[in-house]
Amino acid sequence: MTQEQKLQKLIALLESYNIPVKSDRGNFRGGLVRYRDAYYFYMNRKLDVDAKIRLIEREFKNWPLESEEGQRVLQQLLEQPVS
Numbered sequence: 001m002t003q004e005q006k007l008q009k010l011i012a013l014l015e016s017y018n019i020p021v022k023s024d025r026g027n028f029r030g031g032l033v034r035y036r037d038a039y040y041f042y043m044n045r046k047l048d049v050d051a052k053i054r055l056i057e058r059e060f061k062n063w064p065l066e067s068e069e070g071q072r073v074l075q076q077l078l079e080q081p082v083s
Contacts, residue, residue: 003049003050003053004049006053006077007049007052007053007056009077010053010056010057010074010077011056013073013074013077014041014056017039018039019032019039019040019041020040020041021040021041021042021043022040022041022042022043023042023043023044023045024042024043024044024045025044025045025046026044028042028044029043029044029047029051029055030042030043030044030047030052030055031055031058031059032059032062032063041056041059043055057078060074
């Protein structure tokens with residue numbers, strides 16, 4: 001699995017939890033944001049793929065997933081070797 005594929009799967013995991021992923025330019029790195037009882041995940045589009053993966057990983061570690069299935073899927077994605 002390539003880094004780009006891993007990123008796409010992590011984004012799909014976020015969206016499966018009804019967390020829209022937004023990508024904008026600006027003076028920020030990004031992260032999970034709560035606004036009016038809804039979560040959004042913002043990423044700086046200038047970040048490289050590895051930085052985006054680390055950002056999602058950091059946010060997931062700080063935000064406990066409600067289901068064990070989600071935790072298992074996240075762990076599998078992060079541990080997959082990159083080809």
